[in-house]
Amino acid sequence: GAGVSQSPSNKVTEKGKDVELRCDPISGHTALYWYRQSLGQGLEFLIYFQGNSAPDKSGLPSDRFSAERTGGSVSTLTIQRTQQEDSAVYLCASSRGQIWGYTFGSGTRLTVV
Amino acid sequence: AQKITQTQPGMFVQEKEAVTLDCTYDTSDQSYGLFWYKQPSSGEMIFLIYQGSYDEQNATEGRYSLNFQKARKSANLVISASQLGDSAMYFCAMREGLLISSGSARQLTFGSGTQLTVLP
Numbered sequence: 001g002a003g004v005s006q007s008p009s010n011k012v013t014e015k016g017k018d019v020e021l022r023c024d025p026i027s028g029h030t031a032l033y034w035y036r037q038s039l040g041q042g043l044e045f046l047i048y049f050q051g052n053s054a055p056d057k058s059g060l061p062s063d064r065f066s067a068e069r070t071g072g073s074v075s076t077l078t079i080q081r082t083q084q085e086d087s088a089v090y091l092c093a094s095s096r097g098q099i100w101g102y103t104f105g106s107g108t109r110l111t112v113v
Numbered sequence: 114a115q116k117i118t119q120t121q122p123g124m125f126v127q128e129k130e131a132v133t134l135d136c137t138y139d140t141s142d143q144s145y146g147l148f149w150y151k152q153p154s155s156g157e158m159i160f161l162i163y164q165g166s167y168d169e170q171n172a173t174e175g176r177y178s179l180n181f182q183k184a185r186k187s188a189n190l191v192i193s194a195s196q197l198g199d200s201a202m203y204f205c206a207m208r209e210g211l212l213i214s215s216g217s218a219r220q221l222t223f224g225s226g227t228q229l230t231v232l233p
Contacts, residue, residue, distance in 0.1 A: 015136050033220055033221075035223075041225070042204065042223050042224060042225040042226050043223040045206065045220050045221075045222065045223075048219070048220045056219070056220060059220075068123075089156065091158065091188065092160070100165055101150075101160040101221075102158070102221060103160070104157065104158035106156065106157050107156055107157075
């Protein structure tokens with residue numbers, strides 16, 4: 001597609017439920033990144049993919065968080081047993097390579113009640 | 114230690130004036146890239162400008178320019194002739210180790226941001 005697409009745009013879930021967030025990057029972008037932005041805060045790195053592999057998943061905050069990417073394209077971020085502190089905007093971005101900036105999606109606003 | 118430091122949580126500027134948003138960074142890599150992004154209240158992240166560590170000239174993109182002082186490890190964003198639509202959060206970011214391996218694109222590390230308000 002023309003841009004990075006994220007779905008859903010908003011998600012309200014009950015504490016303890018699992019959620020899946022989806023990111024569809026720009027076609028041909030080999031690198032894909034997930035960030036989390038809590039209210040009024042900067043961007044916290046979660047994980048990045050080069051193709052289907054994840055060379056750096058150091059930012060995942062706990063083992064409740066996991067992500068995968070298939071076909072070098074769509075990525076899914078899964079949060080199991082959600083907690084209230086997981087409430088944030090989850091941003092996905094893709095990039096053509098090292099010297100290029102990111103193109104961000106519009107994010108998924110997750111609210112855990 | 115913080116890799117990217119933005120010391121101005123909030124800034125105000127009068128419409129049509131220039132404003133400088135500060136950013137300092139910390140890296141031991143020789144090859145790195147510096148980026149600025151704008152995030153309006155709608156939430157999207159908009160890429161503004163890029164400076165490579167080996168670039169000899171300061172980057173410019175329209176009304177945006179990057180005042181790159183390598184020895185001081187600063188990469189300040191200058192916005193000339195501010196407009197009301199420039200009111201937003203601005204993030205400085207860095208990608209380290211650009212030349213470590215081909216095909217491997219490391220993540221950007223972001224600063225905490227500066228909220229810019231342009232006054233009419």
